[in-house]
Structure formats: structure tokens, C-alpha cells
Amino acid sequence: MTALGTLRVLTLAAAGACLAGLAWLTARAFAFGRRVYLSEPRGRAGRGLLYAFGKGMADKESVSRHLPTMLGGVVYHTAIFAALLDVVWTALPVRPGPPPGVFRPVLLAGAVVGPALLAKRAAKPHLRRLSCPDDFFANLFVDVFLALAFLRTVIPSLETALLAVSILLFFYIPLGKIRHCVFFFFTRVVFGLHFGRRGALPGSESRA
Amino acid sequence: MADATARHDPYQDKLDSLTDADLAAILAELRRRLKAPEIAAAHTCIRCGLCADACHYYLTNGELEDVPAHKLNLVLGVIKHHFLPGGRRAGGWVGARKLDKAVVREWVDALFGRCSGCGRCTVNCTSGINIHGLIRAARGALAAAGLVPPELQSTVMTAVEQGNNMGIPRDEWLETVDWIQDELRAETGDPGARIPVDEKGARLLYTVNPREPKFFPLSLLAAAKLFHAAGESWTFSSDRYDVTNYGLYSGDDSCAGLLSGRLVQAREDLGAEVLVLGECGHGFASTRWEAPQWLNRRFGFPVKSVLEVAAEYVRQGRVRLDPSKNKKPLTLHDPCNLVRLGGVVEEQRYLLENAVEDFREMTPNRRNNYCCGGGGGQLAMTRFAKRRLAAGRLKAEQIRATGAMVVVAPCHNCIDQLTELGKEYGLGTEVKTVIEIVADALVLPRKNA
Ligand code: SF4
Numbered sequence A: 001m002t003a004l005g006t007l008r009v010l011t012l013a014a015a016g017a018c019l020a021g022l023a024w025l026t027a028r029a030f031a032f033g034r035r036v037y038l039s040e041p042r043g044r045a046g047r048g049l050l051y052a053f054g055k056g057m058a059d060k061e062s063v064s065r066h067l068p069t070m071l072g073g074v075v076y077h078t079a080i081f082a083a084l085l086d087v088v089w090t091a092l093p094v095r096p097g098p099p100p101g102v103f104r105p106v107l108l109a110g111a112v113v114g115p116a117l118l119a120k121r122a123a124k125p126h127l128r129r130l131s132c133p134d135d136f137f138a139n140l141f142v143d144v145f146l147a148l149a150f151l152r153t154v155i156p157s158l159e160t161a162l163l164a165v166s167i168l169l170f171f172y173i174p175l176g177k178i179r180h181c182v183f184f185f186f187t188r189v190v191f192g193l194h195f196g197r198r199g200a201l202p203g204s205e206s207r208a
Numbered sequence B: 001m002a003d004a005t006a007r008h009d010p011y012q013d014k015l016d017s018l019t020d021a022d023l024a025a026i027l028a029e030l031r032r033r034l035k036a037p038e039i040a041a042a043h044t045c046i047r048c049g050l051c052a053d054a055c056h057y058y059l060t061n062g063e064l065e066d067v068p069a070h071k072l073n074l075v076l077g078v079i080k081h082h083f084l085p086g087g088r089r090a091g092g093w094v095g096a097r098k099l100d101k102a103v104v105r106e107w108v109d110a111l112f113g114r115c116s117g118c119g120r121c122t123v124n125c126t127s128g129i130n131i132h133g134l135i136r137a138a139r140g141a142l143a144a145a146g147l148v149p150p151e152l153q154s155t156v157m158t159a160v161e162q163g164n165n166m167g168i169p170r171d172e173w174l175e176t177v178d179w180i181q182d183e184l185r186a187e188t189g190d191p192g193a194r195i196p197v198d199e200k201g202a203r204l205l206y207t208v209n210p211r212e213p214k215f216f217p218l219s220l221l222a223a224a225k226l227f228h229a230a231g232e233s234w235t236f237s238s239d240r241y242d243v244t245n246y247g248l249y250s251g252d253d254s255c256a257g258l259l260s261g262r263l264v265q266a267r268e269d270l271g272a273e274v275l276v277l278g279e280c281g282h283g284f285a286s287t288r289w290e291a292p293q294w295l296n297r298r299f300g301f302p303v304k305s306v307l308e309v310a311a312e313y314v315r316q317g318r319v320r321l322d323p324s325k326n327k328k329p330l331t332l333h334d335p336c337n338l339v340r341l342g343g344v345v346e347e348q349r350y351l352l353e354n355a356v357e358d359f360r361e362m363t364p365n366r367r368n369n370y371c372c373g374g375g376g377g378q379l380a381m382t383r384f385a386k387r388r389l390a391a392g393r394l395k396a397e398q399i400r401a402t403g404a405m406v407v408v409a410p411c412h413n414c415i416d417q418l419t420e421l422g423k424e425y426g427l428g429t430e431v432k433t434v435i436e437i438v439a440d441a442l443v444l445p446r447k448n449a
């Protein structure tokens, strides 16, 4: 097997390890027990869930008062998912591989936005003091990953470097804050159900 | 602690002399409260800081210690260190912190002294983390080591030991009810008008904030008038009528469960169909939403806010309201525990739209209302009073912007804070409850007959 072929296999193995790590963390969280609600619902939990993943994603002050940051966050996360898809597709023995231009715009946007978010974290005194080293490191790490993912669409020979960084990133994901990629959804589900059953979210009020 | 006086404070001594056993008690109680959602929260918060300006403390004070994520991460840091895989090894890299005396001091200052448990951060968090819930869990952990600020703890214990948080003796309560019954007869012109006490088989058991018999008897009269006008079958309990539950604020689930459990038991003893909670935001959240968890049982009977009951009366035509009886411009404060965290959002609006001529909404309102600053036990914790009044500035500005002459709140804790804010910020507004306004608008079947 060529060096590149070996790197591709290692990338897939690292991605698998990443998923296994996230699954293990999820299982550990569930080992603490689920919360069973004993109060009579007043509203509709299902509607709360819909709200949490629908209108509620934008219907909050963290969006309305911080629109540039939130839009930046959306672009950043879209770029990360695109880059991960790109990397895994590249590593899989599926040919043709990803068309080189298809992810380019979003990867470029992500590679620009990432450092901007990092700069904001470093520049704003309260945000800086709120942060731990992992917040800076994870951001920087992902920025390097996105930059490489973008550059690889222009310079194909960078694939080796991209795969090498990806392997490290896959191992880091369950260890640091990037694990929120799974737990965000969990927390959002709990939010929707908890407040939906109380009828406290728009649209979750009981019909009665 | 900023507001602590220079006088000798045994509570500070206690914080200074914490033992390993105290720390172990805190950790054990914290661990007991952790379920999957709290662990998920520890993995979810990315310290984006976008919850900062959801909090009235931060908006009025602007210190890092006021940022909800800071308060949250004081708790999550300890959870990470003690209960999450790799937390000890990763340490400060991921914000994990070992619980020690210094952390306990920070917890007390931030979680008791800079939070009213309003949940505004929770609904505005990018991820929807139950920030106020985790803060309460940590308060409960402090309670396990006897570290609730003494003024708050004494309010809890007065209720536990004397049956109500004002320590009103039973005779005094019954005398007040008797006197209000006379007033009811005079107001309605109906010599047969009654305020039933311990009446078995009544449809509703009605509970109130003990501040009503003590300082605001007209609130009792207003509710009695409403029930009378609706021809309702209702009763007070002679000894279990306190709707408040400061155990919600101290975080102590066993006291909280005991207090709500009394109301549940009174309903069962009297055979009432519905437990009706008077105008008290945290009392509603406690007994309607939290008590089944505290008592580990499903209730199987309705628990309602008096606002829901009153709105039903108006909808069903059981009472008639004349808005011309309330002419002054009026605005409504949304108690956090009743509205954002409790789901009772529109009933009070429906009532006011039918009961007043000039109803003006504050901005923002409903689920996004600003806390008045009086919740979370802040009214009891005099050591943090300066912060409480400073944090209430936003609410004062909201009220002023409406140009209203009357501000109403369906919560007696909020009423107290709003009254203090009125003085502090020179608002010149009257402060009333929703049911008082509804009672003023009632068209009674007979008057002075
Ligand atoms: S908005 Fe939510 S995720 Fe962001 S810092 Fe605040 S609590 Fe954490």
C-alpha cells in the first residue's frame, strides 16, 4: 500500500475511534440516569421539540443581539461538517472522490470566519476570562484543519497534510470541547421537551 | 461578598472553617442531582458568552461574575473534575476545578448573590442549557452542608416549623379570614357571603402567600370576591395555606418537598378536586412543576394557578367584568417562575384585557420579560440587597417606558420588589396583583342590597 493509501486507512480508523469515543461519552452520560417527569403536562412536549430545532434556533437573544457572531457560527459549523465529509469521502475507497470545487466556497468562508471567532475570544476581556485553554486550542486546531481543507481544493498535493491533521483532529474531538457536536443535540432535545410540556415555548401551549 | 456588612457574620466564619466533611457533603449532594441532561450540559457549554446579556445582573452591573456562563461554569467545572471521565487529568485545560474552600466562596457569591433563578439565560442560551437548574442544583449541594445564607434559611425553617413563612399563628390567620369575610359581606351586600375554612368536599382548595394576611389583606378580599361572584365552591385550609416555597430558592429538595407536600395533603384531607395556587410565581413553579419530582409521585389531580381559574370564569361567563372600573393606564410584569418557567402566559393578559381600559405591554414581555430581581430568594437575602436593587433597574426602566400609572404582577414576591423599585427609582406607580384588578372590575350581581 502507498503512503497515501495508508494515511487514508488511518484516517478512517481515526474517524471510527472518534465515533466510538463520542458513543462512549454518550453512554457514560446516560449512565447517570434519565429524568422522568412526574408532573402533569400543561403543554405539548412534541411541539416544544419542534420549536427547539426549528424557530427556537433563531428566536433567542443570543441570535438577535449577536447576529454577526451567530451567522459566523453557522458558517463555521457548516464548513466543519463539509470538511469532515470531504475528508472521509477522500479517505473512503469510493471513486470518484469529492469534486474539488464543490466545498470550496464554504471551506473558504469557514477558514476566514474561524480565526475571526478566535480573535473575538482573545480580544473581548470577559470572553477571554470566561475561556479555558481548550477554547482557544480547539478553535485554532479547527482553523488549521479548515484552511488545509480549503487549500487542498486548490493544491491537491496537500491531501497528505490534510489527512494527517484530520487524524489528529479525530482523536481530539472526544477529548475536548468539540464533543459538543453530539451533546448540543442532546441538550436541545431536553430543552424542547422540558419547556414544551410546560407550555412555556411558543406553539407548545395546550389546545385545551 | 459585596453587600456583606462589616459586622461580625457567623456565616463568613462558617465559610472560613469548612471541613473536608463539608466538602464531601456538597459533592455527594451534587452527585445525587446529576442526571444525563446535566452531564450533557457539561459537555455542551462552549463558553461562547452569548448568554451574558440575557441576565439583568450583567446588564446592570457588567462584571464577569454576573455572566450566566461564568456562574454555570463554576458548577460545571466541579462536575467535570469530580464526575466526568478524564476531568481530573484534563484539569484547567477544559475548565475542570477541584471543589475547595475558595470555590465554595465563589459559589456562594455568584450562585446565591448574583442569581435570581429567573431562567432568562436558559431560554437564550445558544444550546438551551438549563443554566438556572444547574445553579439551583449547586445551591442544593451547598444546602447539604448547611451553607444557605442564614436569612434565606431562616425563611425556609419558619415555614417548616410554623406552617407558613411569616410565622403567622393559626388564630391570627383565622381572625384575619373572619375579618375579611365581614368586608366581603359589606362589599357584596350579601350577608350570606362566606369565606369557607376547612370545608370538606369544596371543589377548590385555595392557597395564598402569607404576606397577604399579614400585609395585603385586600388581596384575600379580592380572591374571595372573585370566588363569590363566580358562585364557586372553595375553601381555605386553617393550617396549610402557604403557597410559597423558599425551598425552591435554597435548593433544599427535602424541605421543598415537605412544604409542597403539605398543600397536597391538605387537598386530600379536604377532598377538594383542584389545588389552586394563589398569585405567587415561585409557589406555582414549586407545587405545579417541581413538587411531583420532590415527592416522587404523580399527583393525579389538577394543580392550577388562580389566573387559570379566573380566566375560565370570564370565558365561561361565570363572572362579568367592567373595564371602565379600571381607567388608569396599567402595565403587567411577568413573574419568571410563572411565565417563562411555568407556561402561564396568556391568562393574565386575557383577564387584563377584559378588566382594564388601558393595558400596555412592557418591552420585552412574556417569556422574554426581565426579572424584577426579587426572585431566587433575593428578597430574603438582605446581604445582597444592594445588588438586588441595582439589578432591578432594567425592570424600573421598562415600567417607566410604558407610562403606566399602575403596575400589576401576579406574584407577591414581585410585588414587594416592584414596590421597592418604585421607591428606589422614583416610579410613582401603584403596585397591585392581577386578581385585585379583576376584583375591582367585577360586576357583582347585587350591590349594597
Ligand atoms: S450561551 Fe450557553 S453555550 Fe454559550 S456560554 Fe452561555 S451557557 Fe454556554
Ligand code: SF4
Binding pocket: B054, B055, B056, B057, B067, B068, B071, B114, B115, B116, B117, B118, B119, B120, B121, B122, B131, B132, B371
Ligand atoms: S437565572 Fe436569571 S439571574 Fe440567574 S444567571 Fe440566569 S439570567 Fe442571570
